[in-house]
Each structure stands twice: as structure tokens, then as C-alpha cells.
Amino acid sequence: MPTPTTPSPGESPGTSLPTVTTSRAVLARRRFLAGGGVLVAGAVTLTACDNGSGEEGMETPSTDAEGPTGPEVVIDEFQDYSGDHTLWQVRYELGDDEESPELFDATTQAARHEALQAKKEEQEWTAAEPLLVMDPYGTTRSGLYLYFTDAAAGEVEVTAQVAATEDFTATIANQADTGFEGLAIAMVPGAINELTLRWRPEGGDEVASAMRIKTPEAATGYGTVLDTQIEDAEAIAPGLFALSGISGPGNASFLYDGTGTMRAEIPSGDSPQHRVRLQEGNLVVTTGSRQVSVLDAFGHAGTIIDLGDQSVHHDLEVVDGIAYVLTSKVGNERVEDRVIRVDLASGQVDEVVDLQTVFPAYEEIAHAREGGEAGGSAVKGKDWIHINSIDITDGVMVLSARETSTIIALDGALEPGGEPSVRWLIGGEVLWEGTGYEEHFLAAEGDPNGNAGQHTVQRIDDDSLDEGQFYLEMFNNNHWYLGTRDAEVWEGKGPANASESEFDGVSQVLRYLVDENAGTYSEDLMVEIPYSSVVSSVQRLGDGGIDQPMVVNSGKANEFSERTAEGELVAAYRYDSSNFGYRVYKDSFEGFWYA
Secondary structure, eight states: OOEEEOOOTTOOOOSOOOEEBOSSOBOOOOEEEETTEEEETTOEEEEEEEOSSSSEEEOOOBSSOOOOOOOEEEEEEOSSEEESSOEEEEEEEEOTTOOOOOSSSHHHHHHHHHHHHHHHHSSOOOSSSOEEEESTTSSSSSOEEEEEOOSSOEEEEEEEEOTTSOOEEEEEOOOSSSSEEEEEOOOOTTSEEEEEEEEEETTSOOEEEEEEEEOOOOTTOOOSBOEEEESOGGGSOSSEEEEEEESSSOSOEEEEOTTSBEEEEEOOSSSOOOOOEEETTEEEEEEETTEEEEEOTTSOEEEEEEOTTEEEEEEEEEETTEEEEEEEETTOSBOSOEEEEEETTTOOEEEEEEHHHHSHHHHHHOOOOTTSOOSSOSSOSBOSSOEEEEEEETTEEEEEETTTTEEEEEESOSSTTOOOEEEEEESOGGGGTTTTOGGGBOEEOSOOOOOOSOEEEEEEOOTTSOTTEEEEEEEEOOBOOOSSSOHHHHTTOSOTTOBOOSSSOOEEEEEEEEETTTTEEEEEEEEEEOOOSSOOEEEEOTTOOTTSOEEEEEGGGTEEEEEOTTOOEEEEEEOOOSSOEEEEEEEOOBTTTBO
């Protein structure tokens, strides 16, 4: 008999593929071939391929392929639990020499999905006897799946109580029209959680249940409570902070509430996620160096897209079902200078920007950095421009180039076969002298602080502005350094406000007012924040307007904060890392996890 084993999300992948069983029934396995892999029905892997004409196409799935058997997916009772109902778990039956299958694999996700669907169909689940499953898809670590039928619509409120932390209460987003189906993101990983669920049907009586759950430890072992400095608890916006790219504990993203307590962990493969995008009822994330996945509100990665020879880094943007992802091309001597277009419905992957073809004269005068690239990519090579963020508004792509301290706006960069052209440039003009691109730089009005090594450049439109005007807001690292040009080109020639030191300086939230009609930009806001020579982020909450609160991460300082629209401190949080934390974003997750 194989020994039952509960896998940790993000474990090293094995080669075997899972089959499905439940505690009461064995399911027939249905398979079809896509992208060279064997799949169980219920999830899709979309694989970029060559269609024979030299153009990227999609492989057509076959339905008659047979593949190897592997560990069974089993739903049985969760042991570290007591309460009013049975709590179930999804796990694998592994032999002595068998490894857990890769989590972000369509076969794995489909097997988990079929097991859950079969469990739902075993009996009629009611508010008095609901179906409760711990993290059924392995993608949140401490999420609790809740399902039951009822003639009425209604809501479920969850309260999680853990020693030495503040109580967490939220209304779970209901994904069903009547009865209830949803994922409660409330419990702390690796802790004894006293959980109360309250079902409030429309026109009916409340049904309450209580339970005690010892949740699995965070798969990475990362700490579940941050050091906090709360200045105004009432002003903290609802939602969860997503910490990504924390050096040291692995590649997962960690979700913390406003008190600095972890409520979930989203695993990744061989590359950090850097960005967690909630778009149109789904989470769009990278789950490996060559993979983009789409997760639904239950944590099911129902779409997993293989990016072929493109390796992700730093950032992605999602517009109308299309993900634009910053990449390096595997096998090319250059890195961090491309953008791909990923159709999240079809899985079609196309390269739409290669900055070497946009700026060939500049790429030619840059050399490889001594000691290798500046980081952020699983692929190694000449990191001559180092794109670290992407924003798309009104068909214009705005890229942040850290290595050249330049903000780049491109036209014609969104569709396959396009010819991207420079719309304008801001910052680092001295580096571009003699390249022929000088005429594209907008002129500074007044005496603005200059951007140096900036990250997360975002365009913000505002109804008060004239047509052709908008804001650009960024985390201005304020660090002037180039590793790909000789020292005499850049030393002592950066913005007066910038530091050339890796450790000594002051970073800024910096906002420019751009006037494309006049060809100018001017400073509109500057807030001094803890210094971070590299990485880091700033994000506006709510609708993203300049009147909304902001979240700021100073990655090298290992500190993030929530601030008022003007930059006043609301709360600060400190985290552990072996070097830095790449980015921190926040989302209310309204309609997804919370009502």
C-alpha cells in the first residue's frame, strides 16, 4: 500500500500524472492531448508552437491519447480539526519513490477539479451540513472552500480568531445565485484558527457553525505576522496586501491583511510572480518562468499557458483579456528587452516588442554588465535596457527602463506584426546623446526632480486635465547607476537629486504632469520615502486616481506602507528577506473573495 502524503504547493515537480479518487468513489479518467501532455478533462494547457509556416500557432488538442498513470488524487477527512461539520482535504496517494506532481500542470489541476466536483455530487449539501474543503486546488494554502444548496440567496460571514492576532471578519463573496459557493480567505497558515461561519439567507433564519482548524504551515515557512506601525487603523483600506519576489523564502506571493497577518500564500514555480492581477473575475499570474496561469475565485488554475521560449520577468499588464508580459527570449544574448502578447482565451503567444529593433543604435553602444545581468530574469545575457514595468492606456504602451533611467512610450506595440515606434521619452537624456533618439525626449518645465532607476511607472488620467494631458506616477528609486556603459559616460551626470550609492539616499513617490500637445512634463507631486536603490513599487488604490490612497514598497529597506493620497503615513509594515522584497500591491478582492 502506498503511504498517504499531503503535498505542499510549489513542491518540486515529478513526472507522474495524477488520477482521481474520492473517499467513496473512483472516477473514470478522461484524457486528451494538448501541447504534448496528457490531461484530465476540466483544465486546459495552451502551448505556443510553430504551425509549420514559421508563425506561432496553437497546438490542436487530441482526445484519444493515453498517458502514464500516476498518484491518485484523494479527498478524505482533514485530521487537525474539530467542529460542527466534517472538513475534507485533497491529497495524493504517493508510493515510496513517487514525487508530488507539479501543481501548475493542467493534469494536476483537472484531477483536483474532478475530485471536488465528484464530492459535490455525492449528496445534497445544505447549510446545516455544508461541504467544507481545505484549499482544494493547492493554490492558497489556507483557503476554505464552502458549498451548499438552498432555495434562497444569501451571504456567509466568516470570523477567524487566532491567538496573539486581531480577529478577522469578512463577508465571503458568493459565486452562486442561490445557496452558497465560495472560498473563505481568512485563516492564518500554520496556526490554530477558531472559525465561525454564519449563513444569512434572504428572508430566513441565520445558521451558524463553529470549528477549530490547525491549518497547514506556509509552504515556504515564511513568517505569518509582520512588524507594524499603525498610525490610523480606521484609514487602512479593506483588502489584502500581496508581497511578491521576497528574496530568501522562495517564489510564493504572500497575502497579508491590514494588521500585518498572513491570510494566504499563492505558490509559484521556478520564478517569482512579481505581479498579482485581478481582472474580470480571475487572478492572472505567472506561475513559472515560462508560464502564465488564470485562477478563478476557488483557486482553480483552469487555464495554464506555456510561453515557449519566452521567460517572464518583473511585470505584466492585462487589457481586454490579453496579457502583455515582460520577457527575455531564451537562447538570445540579450535579456529583459521584450514584450509578449498572451491571449488568455486561446493561449496564443506572440512577441510584439523587441526593443533592440526600436533602439538599435543605443543597444550597439551598450556592453554586457560585468558579473552578469542586473537580476529579475531566469535567463542570463546582456541586460542593456532592463525593462521593469509596463502600463497600457488608450493603445499606448509605457515602459520603465531601469538601466537607462528612461520612461519609454510606444505606439503600434500591441498587435502581432506591428511596428512599434517611439512616441516620447522622459529622463536619462544624457545617456542617449549621439544615438539619434534625442528628438523624442519631452522637455522639462520648471525644475522637476529627475527620475533615476525608477519602477512601476503608471499613467493616471484625470477629468480635470485637458485633452493630451495626463499624470505619470512612479517609484523613483533615485539611484543613478549604469553597469552597461563606461563610467565616464554616466558618473556625475545624473539628476541633481539622485544618489550614486547603493545604500545611501532617499527614494520618492514622484508624479509628473505630461502635456503631449506641448511636448513637456513638470513635477506635480514628490513624497520622500525610505531609500531603495533597486526593485520597489507604488500603487494607487480604488479607481487608481490621484485622490486615492497609495501603497508604497521600499524593497531594499524591507518596508512597505499605506499612505494617504498626499503621501502621509497611515501604516508601515516591515518584513524579512535575504536581500529585498520586489513589489507589494493591494486589492480589495471585492466580488472575488469578499463581498
